[in-house]
Amino acid sequence: MVPPHRPGHLKQVNKRHKKARSSSVGISISSTPRSSKVLTKRERRLLSKQRRTIKVEELKKCVGLRGSKEQPLMCVVIPLTSSVPGYLAQLLLRKADPCAMLLEDPYANLQHVVYIQSPMLKKHYAIVTADCNDLFGCIDLAQLADWLVLLCPSDCSGFSPESNEFLTALYAQGLTNTSFAVMSSLCDVKGLKRDLQKRIPIPEDTIYRLNRTDHAIALLRHMSNSSAYSASLRANKMKGLPFTGFDHSAARYRAGLLADSLSVVTEQVTIPEEKTNVYLRITGCLRGAPIFLSEPLEQSRSDESGPLLYIPGWGEFPLAKASWTNDDGTTREWLSPILQGRSKGLCRKDTYPMKEYLESFDDDSDDPDKEESINGSQDLGELPEAKPHGDDDPVAEPKELDEYEDAEDMCFSDFAARTAESSQSSSLTASQLAKFREARMAELFPDEVETPSNLPARARFAKYRSLPRFHGSVWPIEKDIFPTHYENIACFRNYNRNRRSVLRYVRQRLAGVLAMEDPAYTNIKFIPSGIRPTLLLGPMDTNVLNMILKEHDRPPDAPDEMYVPPLVVWSLLPHENRISVSHFLMRRLTSDVLGEAETSVIGDVATKVIESGSWSSDSHTPMSLGEDADSQVVMNDEEIRNVLTGFRAQQARSRTASVHSLPLLAPSCEPVKSKELMLFQCGIRRFVSAPVYSTVTASPHEKAKFEKYFKPTSTGIIATTYGPVMYAPLNVLQFRVRVNEPAPGEMAKTYMSELVATGTLHSIDPSRLILKRIFLSGHPFRIHQRHVVARFMFFNPVDVDYFKSVPLMTKNGAVGHIKESLGTHGHMKCVFDRKLNAADVILMPLYKRVFPKWVYEPQIVKVFEPKCPGKLEKIDADWFEAAETLQLRKKPSERKSSDLMDDSSA
Template identity: 45%
Template sequence: MARAPHRSGPLKQQNKKHKGVKRSTDRNPNSHRVTKNKILNKDQRRLLSKQLRIQKRLEVKKLEASRGTKENPIACVLIPLSSSVPTHLAQLLFQTCEPNTEVIKKPKSCLQNVVTIHSRILNKYFDLICAYSDDLFGCLDLANFADWLILLVPSNPTEIPDSVHELLTAIYAQGFTNASYAVLSSSSNLKELKQILERRFPVPESTIHQLNSSTNALHLLRHIASTNPSSFHAKGKNAKVAGQSTVAHTGARYRTRLLVDSIDLISENNAHDAITESEVAVCLRGRLRGAPLFLFEELDQNGSVLVGPRVHLTGWGDFPLIEAKWIDSYHLQQKWQISDLNAVKNISTKCIPKSTSVKLTNENEDCEEDSLSDEMSVDDSHQSTNENHWDATEEISDHLESELSGNSDIEYTSIASHTAHTMAASATSTFSSAQLAKFRAARMEEMFPDEVETPPNTPASERFVKYCGLPRFQSSVWPAEKNWLPKHYQNIACFRNYHRNRRTMIRYIEQKLANFQSEYKPTGNIFKYIPPGVDVELLLRPVSRDLGESILSHHTFPQPNEARKPSDPRPHPLLVWSLLPHETQMSVCHFTMFRRASAIHAVSDLIVIANAANKITESRENGICALEFGEEASTQVEREDKSIHDALISHRNKIDGKHNGKALYDPKMPIPPEAEPIKSKDLMLIQAGIRRFVAAPIYSAPSNPREKAKFEPFFPASESSTVATVYAPVMYSPVNILQFRIRVTEDEDGELSSPYVGELVATGSLRSVDPSHLIIKRIFLSGHPYKINQRHVVVRYMFHNPADVIHFQSVQLQSKSGAVGHIKEPVGTHGHMKCVFDRPILANDVALMPLYKRVFPKYVYEPVVSKYLANNDRSNDHVVTDSGQFRYVSSDVLQLRKKSISNPAREKMDQDESALFA
């Protein structure tokens, strides 16, 4: 009987397949739901794009409606580019641009020349603020504050002085939102004027507006009101002129800004607290603009005691806010005090956990799945910056505290004495001895980079105890035992990942600004922020009495109201800015900097000066020049100056002779002052966004943040970028950086003048905030081949005793020709050593031993710069003679020439002439 075949039925067992499918249900709780991508047809796509277009138009209309309201007028800053341009006439044209213009003038006691106009045709409000071109930092601050810059050009562009060109360079490098050029003349050739300006600076919108009638003024106001605010930056060949970033600083859109109208000092005892005799309270009044002023920041809380907000005064530092009064939209007076924070019970304070992996090492922390609190955490285990003010300088070492803190005389003397060694300019000769020494040192560093001499009286093992040897600079791992950190590193903040933290911070602030209207007065009847567009009175305390009096004298009128004339200039503007989270904490900031083009072009002139200075020094050392006194000594100085000038003239004649041109040479200014060498750890004035401070940066070559950066003794004069590292508060990019030189003048008796702001030497932007970045200094110990036998060489003059040879025996050697070798054994008792290289050595070669050490910038951060580096009274402006003509130079302007004695008669005549335009 045949066997029937097997047929599968419905009851067949189906075993489970074990294929190891990846399970992701724990990651996505809705994984069991099937999401279907619906494909839109043509009509649906058309309707979707229409809806997006309508939404964008509504956002633009909402933005346009919010600009120019009575609470938020458009701030227009008028900057004249010549002393012959009547700024008050341009302001008057805007006031009379239409017959029914409403003009709202500030009271006579207002510190700034501000006029508010209401155009009924445009239905917009405008604030017209007059600036002064002789006030460099005042113009920079107002450019940060302004919604629109109006640059008033003279009808003859040759009337623009060099100081205004420097001012425009600084403004373009700092960045601004929008700007327009205007000329108060009907006979000017606008096309030719634009071509002349575009030779040095890019013209926004490639247009120069004519401002010679009320109709033209109305057209310019219509253009300002209808143009959306956008940050200007140049493209193409003028990109470096305008700055490296597209905005002036991190978002004026994220900060509260206030132009102070009046300042008062309160020294009597307050109702809720007592003020000591050495402390005062500074009362500032003005109108808030921009973002709301938040009175409680969750991310800045670190402990059980709630900390109030801090505000920044440009040029003076950070100050705690203890009280605020304002009138809201319902015309009700509101008040907030710092004591209200401790009475709140239902404010949810967000505790930021301490970062467990924020150590000063090069660990990889690129995980993108951290929580918000973990992303925004900093190394606050040793933080005490919420309780200490930067002006107290409690975190600075004892040496720097004696130099940069205390009374004004000590700080004046310390800054002047520090700059005298490297940056003192002579009042009797073209170049001082300090300047010539710096020229020679920069030239020696260029000819023999990183080479140092071993001291004969000190063992090399003691002199270079902090140095170590590496087989290769970049590929070698930095030894942990050589990673010595300074004492003040325990008080600085370190982000786990700065760029990720910056992105998270921006999202956090944008979300906070989007929800701020619903948190005006939370439960408990306590205000969480002050809305923008209100007149507010801010009380800052504690402030030392000396500092408060300096702020009052620097930003107020020197004479009473009845003694002032309408033509008198206004005081320097004072701006108040709110701070973003963590910006009150100190850290290590790295800036990407570029030298100015004029400094790059003058490199050959510096070489000629250095060679001439070397010849003068050699003649002195050889005893050719006898010791002279009195008139003979001054004659000797004149001879040395003449030798330097003759060398420069012959050098320029050789260069210009090829082009059949005559060498242009100014004996008073043989080279541009910004071309002078810049040494690491020299005191510099840094303008970083809203902050202005004195620091001592060190320079290094650009590198990957996780790799070692090579320390540079001097700021290289090249087109490539250089990284400058300073101690400064935390910043969020983009932030544009301006670097000014601090100078002092040395007279015939050797006495030093007060430090003053020199020229703009470099511009750049913020690179990162990273204390763990390694900056390594490299030195070469050089030796001479004494006996050569192919690859075996006896080297001398590198060391002076055999103990040092044995100590550095494990360090690899190299030669200038590229050979690599090592020390075999010492020879004799005078430091000779037997070495073996991988190739034959010639007699003209040099043996080098590279040693490395990690370096840190000087812990110098002085935010109170307006008190020491500027003159409070503009009546002390001095006169500079230029080709038989006189021109006034303010104490705050870039002083590119030697000071001269003022002429009272000419000063009076210029005041009388200016009264005609009042």
């Protein structure tokens, strides 16, 4: 085959005659030819030199910002175990430079912060030591710090289980610039590094020695150079925005203040009624971004109120007054519009006389209603009476329905996991063994529910609907009745887009304020960073103020060396003062995943122990193991331990030395149930809530399946709870809240237990569909080819006719439907697509939408203090309906029983 002719470079190209049309019309700008000048070697060398000079200038600028007098380099020293003396490391760093000047007495502030100026390194440092026994205090200081120094023991054998959990929580929450150090001079650093890397990753891949002054000055020099370089890199990524934030992702774009002193300020008010307002006066060094005194995006807040500041563990408080001194020596003062005109009524009072007055007022209270309310909720310190979701239905349910509520609704009155702190004879209490057994039954028979024989099924399952299939079908949202709390929560149309818009707005605002070049930002009022302001927060409740002073202030008769937990104040980003529905992607700890098989063994043994005991089937159902069986379970504790020992020996192919020397499962391996009380540490936020768990979905519009238990799966699970609006990325820690089972005559105590899961913020979306699935099970009584007579699913013919349109399925995969009812005892004739086996189980799937429990408590001391007055906070704010906000309203129309069940053919 002859190839086609291809013209060469000598082919003549004639001129195109198109003068009638302008040559500039219809030509895109991108297609116009540009001059492609080829740079010579000398020009390329000069261009690279200019770029290098610009980077050096930026680095010098960041070096001047980080470690200056206004922004000292904050170094937090955290000992990993109690045996490591952290105060000696602080003393070494303080005495590293012999010419260093001490700028402030360390005992003049609450945290004993050492402010030094090093002429050798030409830097200012703020060195503070944390306590490893105070996890939340270490997390707050780590988010505020520029550099962390983790002091590890000379031998890894000094790590206790508590130290391992402390390290896990610290790493999961996120670390800033970190260095490991050891203070022992006889320590094998290489061996310690090798053993430590088996537990946790070492960021810098090295461990510094810290037992001489030359070691301390080398560590300080390393912190100064490395922190400035990292700050320069981050400033380049922020598109020209100068460095104003923290290294920690949770504290970025925020203003942070570590309290140096606390006091009380009172105000006499006569209008509209005569009362006394109390305020908390906080003094400290402001770091990070400035505090903006007005927020244009917060259209829902009143113009008379100041900005909201957040204290971890205590909640949000309005800023009433602020005073500070600028670098040029001028004194500035800002008052909220509410306090303007009556600022003369403010007077400072001593801290501890006020505290003593508040304590005596609480002790001498003779209010009988108050005493009854406290005694009625001793288990959890004034928790509200929780209602199951769906109670907003205007159609009243019969009272006998409460007896047959779902398992998670039955046990939610306890709110928290129960353990035996006072019982010394048994390792596992009756409530814990009941939870093990229920988790095992849920694993063997997932979502199966027995129909009550003394109650119509159409009334018991009136809130459930049917679906042709779980995936691929449409859930009728218009028939849902939302809880009343959904009327006032924030719901963004597109959370990811809103997050990007808010962060871009914050970056532009910070750039305009710091540069002061844009005239649009010249009138913004803010408290600049790098100064020592005095903030007045309030007005506060006297009980809350009393508890803050009791927790974070040092009594006057206490020694100066006494440790007090740090109090940190944070500014909030736009819309973060709103309440919405938060979704966290959580994963169980590695030890919990490895112990999943052992939890199944304990569940089987617990079932065997309970069923072999002298139980009365009339008074106790197999699923309702309570305190009445405590003595029997304690007696069978030896049997549980022996079976668990044999299982572990079989797995390890070797016998252990002693049965009693083998510990039982770790506390974190205990099953985690939905709607149990949990404590969340999400970024700077810390609150107590009762989450519900669901499966992970690829799309936010896809239906998620409700999970009764938080299973230790590798893919993770979604924890849904009420919480404030937050912006990803944020790391989340989940702690279990327990209530001990006291002895007769003793008061129950609520306390924070072990870390159970770690994860990240997934989204903020109240419209996410979480569906709970149940299976009504029946047994094939007679089988003739594809026709089956089933029983034990219903107990009257009216229920059979009511659920006739719902499709059926079996565990072996057969699909069918109800043809008609037989007799008067609930038998029914069914038709399937294949012949059934006599051992098969007939299932009927039903679904209903679930919502999280309305439990959100930012003041966690109200949960852990039994005598603390007050209840879980109800967020009552007048939110507005903006263009980017979708309000979900409660349906006023009543639902009929005929609308509760959808036809499967629809």
